[in-house]
Amino acid sequence: MINVIVELSKYIILTLMIVYTFHCFYTVRQPDEEERNELLRQQLILIFFIDFTAFLVIYLKTFDYKVVRFYIEMQIFFAVIQILYRVLYKKASLLLLNNMCMLLSVGFIMLCRLDITMATKQLLVAAGASAVALAIPVMIRKMRFLRKLTWIYAGIGVVLLAAVFLLARTSYGAKLTLLGVQPSEAIKITFVFFMASFLSRDTSLKAVVQVSAVAAFHVGILVLSRDLGSAVIFFVAYLVMVYVSTRNVGYLGLGLVGGSGAAVVAYHLFGHVRQRVSAWKDPMAVYQNEGYxxxxxxxxxxxxxxxxxxxxxxxxxxxxxxxxxxxxxAICEELGGIFAICLILVCMSFFLMIVNIALRIINPFYKLIALGLGTEYAFQVFLTIGGATKFIPMTGVTLPLVSYGGSSLLSTILMLAIIQGLYILREDEDEEFEKRKKEALQRIRAREEIGDRTRRF
Structure with missing residues (x-):
């Protein structure tokens, strides 16, 4: 009987995931607010039934009461987050919030299936990060001086990365963690803030050279630490932000050429890089070692x-x-390729929403922040999935919100809170625009009425 339930469950979960993915794209295009809210409520119901079905199966296969306890704690966490965002931030993007909960759900399901202890730790980190993140949208909205902290952002990044390079121990061929924390995850945020702060004020050749030097320092330390995945993410975010702010194709071309040259140099300098390229080219030839x-x-x-x-x-x-x-x-093996494709589409929906927010923000500083954070998120997803499927060499980065990793989870939740703050700012800008438009129309009507009265006399 249990085997029948397990077999049926995968089709139920897959069907619910397909419907949820359709909702992600359809909701954005829905002009009617009531209909959109109904679709968002349906998404929450879909998440609930996916979680219920998955954890029922895990419990029936293990008969471990820790699974039941974890499921209850997870549902309480999701309920609290959904309620608090609705109470504290009435203008927040609920679709963005729902997608975050969906990706966290998939991660919790797989981690609970693999290791309930790690799943519990991940849930605790998610709860703590979300508690901190609740304060970020109001900070983004009120703290207008953030644009002025240009060199503070740069200093924080360089100091922390240098500390990792000098003090961290090598793990899996790279220096990643310091005191159990991976600073490069947090520096993704400060790096974007530095780039946005600098380029929103000045896009001259001198400014581009200065910002490129600081970016090269960040990437260089990461390369020396052999944290190549983070180095590539920083570099791509730098390229995109410079190109968007300057609209100069020449800078983009120079960056691509320079990045390609740096990749060749890294291949010849580091055996760790050569091993990963070798495993990517023909993993069966080195199956017993790096290809395993x-x-x-x-x-x-x-x-x-x-x-x-x-x-x-x-x-x-x-x-x-x-x-x-x-x-x-692991997701592909147990939940299937169609489910995995839906997961990719949900991640893509996430990125498209962030880009849409960036395009509609008027303030260049906030526009660049949204674009930079969105680029980092999208490229990290690409690196993780591309490496797992042998599309590109493995870089050792996590799948945001899904993989186990406290630093990555904390950083991603904070990034999404910043995006929520920018979404609320965008809503404020729209309201201000509509208010000014109404005032202008009222002034025009008043003038017309005065003109009519004058003509009558």
């Missing part, structure tokens, strides 16, 4: 097929570091 991880990932993806094997029916534990770098492979 990617081969196991591909086996998992192929085994899952379109519909997956069902929760607790696969063997994702055979993939090294599956909870961090290769959780996408």
């Amino acid at each position: 991880q990617i081969v196991q990932s591909l086996f998992a993806i192929g085994t899952g097929g379109w519909f997956g094997m069902g929760l607790c029916q696969g063997s994702p534990e055979s993939i090294p570091v599956v909870k961090n770098d290769f959780i996408f492979s």
